[in-house]
Amino acid sequence: MDPQSTFDEELQTFAARLRALRLERGKRSYRELAARAARSGTAIRLPVATQSDAFRGKRMLGFDTLMGLVRILYSYDEYGQEIAVPPHSAPELERWRRDWRALAARQPTAPGRPKTAPRPMSGPAPHPVHEPSPDSEGREAPSPEALFTPVRRLAEHPDTTWSVAFSADGSLIATTCEDDRVRLWNTATGKESGEPLPGTFPVVFTPEGRILVVDAGDRSAVRPYDVATLRQDGPALTRGVPPIRAMVHQPDSGGVVLLGFGGGVLLWNPAIGDHSIPFQPGPDGPRALTRTVDGRLLAAGPGGGVWDLFQERPRVEEPLVPPVEGAGVMALSPDGRMVAFGRPDGSAGLLGTRPGAPVRPLTGHRDSVNALAFSPDSRLLASTSADGTVRLWDARTGLPAAPPLTEHSGAVNGVTFSPDGRLLATASDDRTVVLYERVATAPASTLAARALTTALRARRPAQLPIVDAGAAIVRAAFAPSGQILATTTSERSVLLWDPVSGHALGSPLTDPPTLPWALAFSPDGSLLATASADRSLCLRDPHWPVSHRTVGTGHTAAVKKIAFSPDGQMMATASADATIRLWDPATGRPFGTPLTGHTNEVVGLAFSPDGSHLASAGVDGQILLWSPHRRTLVPRLLDIGSGTAWSVAFSPDGTRLAAALADGSVRLWEPLTGEPLDVSTTAHTGAAYDVAFSPDGEVLASAGEDGAVLLWDLATGACVGYALPGHAAAVNGLAFSPDSSLLATAGRDGTLRRWIVGDG
Structure with missing residues (x-):
């Protein structure tokens, strides 16, 4: 050859x-x-x-x-x-x-050319002169897409380091070590602060300047130390529980909640002493404990349970999360919406705390997952492994958020974020703790990002993937946080969605059966209100939607609309019995007798931004204004001629009142005078069913029987761009996200469509 x-x-x-x-x-x-x-x-x-x-x-x-x-x-x-x-x-x-x-x-030598001598293989190839040189330990500089960069290595540990904890202001970090000593470090300088304290993990800082340390000799005892003097500040807080797995400080009482390895939970309160918290943790007991941003104390266990330790909540037959077989470590997000788990075989996962939430696998670790931690805003999850890496995940999608952190040369045992999310600390078998700082990221400059920006500036919305709900969608509403999108369906159910990914947040809520026309979040996001088939109201915690309470309305026909006052102190319901009722949402008690004035079904309700007025719209063709606190009708005529007024909405500044009318028009008035505004126009070829102002006050959206969704420039009264395409049947409901960047449209064709309409 x-x-x-x-x-x-x-x-x-x-x-x-x-x-x-x-x-x-x-x-x-x-x-x-x-x-x-x-x-x-x-x-x-x-x-x-x-x-x-x-x-x-x-x-x-x-x-x-x-x-x-x-x-x-x-x-x-x-x-x-x-x-x-x-x-x-x-x-x-x-x-x-x-x-x-x-x-x-x-390689054959070409005629007239000498054969190229191969490069000697006796050692590594030399670095090009323009390539960044490795650091002192032979690792290359972090790539530009990294979220965190190492800034300190705390190396003066005599043995394996196990865990890390930040003080409330992030200025100090406590590390635990195999030698049963707790060391304090200044995060700005990386210098050790004082002499080591006797003790082991877990460690907790309190806002009043103490540090709580588990006694290494008796792991059921917690000893308090003064951070300034490093002297013990009083006797051990508690005894009599199994070795302590997790510890959470209760700032409202000054107490401490302890989670034992055997599954027991104990509250130590300085006023009452020790107090066991009664709940059924399941055969494996809880593995994670967290205090959420809204003050709840949650525990999670591999058997599938998530428990609110201080709230009386009905137990459900099905677990709130699927059982997690073989989970060695678990973590709960600060917003209480997610659970993460890791196993000794290196597998890990992320799932919501709502029934039916799917498990999102986190793949990448090649050895045991040792520790997990969520960032304070619940957007990032950090996982550590015996493979020596720390991985960062987008907690919404379960996808990697950055390249792995590889600063350690041994198994990584502990990880935590600082309270402001700016710092990340990790502990390892290599006897060091590495302190990372969040990298300031530049705005995206890809062609796709530039194209999207150009489209939005030209008022050309971009559609996100379509969500198929399997039944006609009637109403849509964003939670005030923007993190939940709720919809009602013709099948008398409530569906909760992630607004960005379009993933369902749990299973459909069908108990009680829901009438689809009424849906509203309270201004603080603590309540989701819907109308039940028996003419009562269902009030849910949107973060724990399987639990609900019922308020009897006294209406003699179906509830068609619900609205909260801007301060959340009042709730209004409109009914097919032609009346409006006002409620205290905290107690469920009515404010006085029903408001009467309509002669047929009331189908639209809206509070003014200052709460001084309530607008109602009816099948009788009337749009009425009320003073809700005086419970009186304001004598102003908003003339629409004839036909149903299906929806009303106030502009964010309160200077406009818009209505969607059966003749296909969208009309606006100056609510204080009742004067019509010139920007009113015939918009749809069939009835206009809903109107909504963007929270920034720049755009009005309308939707109708013709399946069209139109955007209106409030400055000119002109239609912006073109009708948003796609719905094959009537569009019943509209909702803008709180930051005005997304518009959700609810279609009778069974699809939920989401449009990027602004850059937030």
Whole structure:
């Protein structure tokens, strides 16, 4: 066989190995590999044409280019997730150096050209002069997409470090060590503060300047120390529980809630002493304990339970989360909406705390998951592993939020965020604690981001993926936080969605059966109100929707609309019995007798932004204004002629009142005078069913029987752009997100559509 044929065959074999490596590392596209190289900070360049030649065996790459390609392929783990780009000296690269040399030795020499001598393989290839040099431990600088960068290494520990805890202001960090000592460090300087304290994990700082430490000799006891003097500040707080797994300070009482490894929970209160908290933790007991941002104390266990330890809530037959088999560690998010778990085999997952929430697998760790922690805003999840890495996840999607952190050379045992989310600390078998700081990220500048910005500036909304609800959707409403989108359906159910991903947040709520026309969140987001088939109201905690209370309305016909006053102190209901009733949402008690004035069904309600007026709309063709606190009708005539007024809405500044009318028009008035405004127009070819102002006051949206959704510029009264397409039947309801960036449309065709209408 001639030399050229031999070389060609070996080149194809070499290319096949490259293809196998690419397949093994997630089969990234050529463009993805080129983009990864460009942002890796390594000066590696991988043009698409060059990659095509290499993977197809069309030509032999130069040494530097080939090694750059291999390094980028190895910057993905076996699950296809991004990890750090290996340095030139990484042992997995040696085989590729050796094989390139052997292949180069067989390459035929072109006539008139000397054969290129292969690069010596006695050591790692030299760094290009423009490539960032590695740090003192041989690791490369973090890539630009990193969320956190290391700023301090606390190395003066004599043995394995187990856990970390931040003070309330983030100025101090406490670390626990195998030598049963707790050390305090200044986060700004990295210097140790005073002498070590006797004790072990868990450790908790209190706002009044104490640190609570578990006694290493008696792990059922907690000892308080003064942070300033490092002297014990009183006797041990409690005894008599199993070894302590987790500890949470109760700032309202000055007490401490302790979770034992055996599953028991105990509250120590300085006023009453020890007090066991009665609840049924299940056979495995809880594994995680957290105090949520709204003051609840939640515990979660691998058996599928999530318990609110201080609230009387009905028990349900089905677990609130699916059982988590083999969970070694768990964590609850500060907003109480998510549970994360990790197992000894390296697998991990994320799921909502609502019934039916799907499990989102977190793949990437290659050894036991040792610790989990949510960021204070519940948006990030950090996981640590015996594989020596710390991974960051987007808690909404379960996708990696950044490349793994690889500063440790041993198993990573503990992780926590500072209270403001700016710092991250990790503890490891390598006897160190690493302190990371959040990286300031620049605004996105991709072509896609620029295109979206251009479209929005031209008032051209962009549609997110369609959500199929399986039944006609009648009403939609955003929670004040913007994190929940609620809808009602023709099948008398309530559905909760993640507004961004479109994922269902739990199973449909069908108990009690819900009339679909009325849906409202309270201004503080603590209540979700719907109308029940028996003419009562159902009030739910949207973060715990399986629990609810019922308020009898006294209406003699179906409830068609619910509205909360801006201060949340009053709730109004409109009914097919032609009356309006006012309620105290806290007690469920009515304010006086019904408001009468309509002669047919009342189907629209809206409070003015200052709460001084309540507008109502009816099938009788009337739009009436009320003084809700005086319970009187305001004598102003808003003339619509004839036909049903289906919906009313006040502008955010209170200077406009809009109505959607049966003749297809959208009309506006000055509510204080009743004067019509010129921007009113015929909008829809069928009845207009709903209107909504964007919270920033720039746009009015209307929806109707013709399936069209229109946006109106309030400054000019002109229609913005074009009708939002897609619905195959009438659009019943509209809702803007609190930041005015999203518009949700509820269709009788069974679809929920979400439009990006602003940049927030």
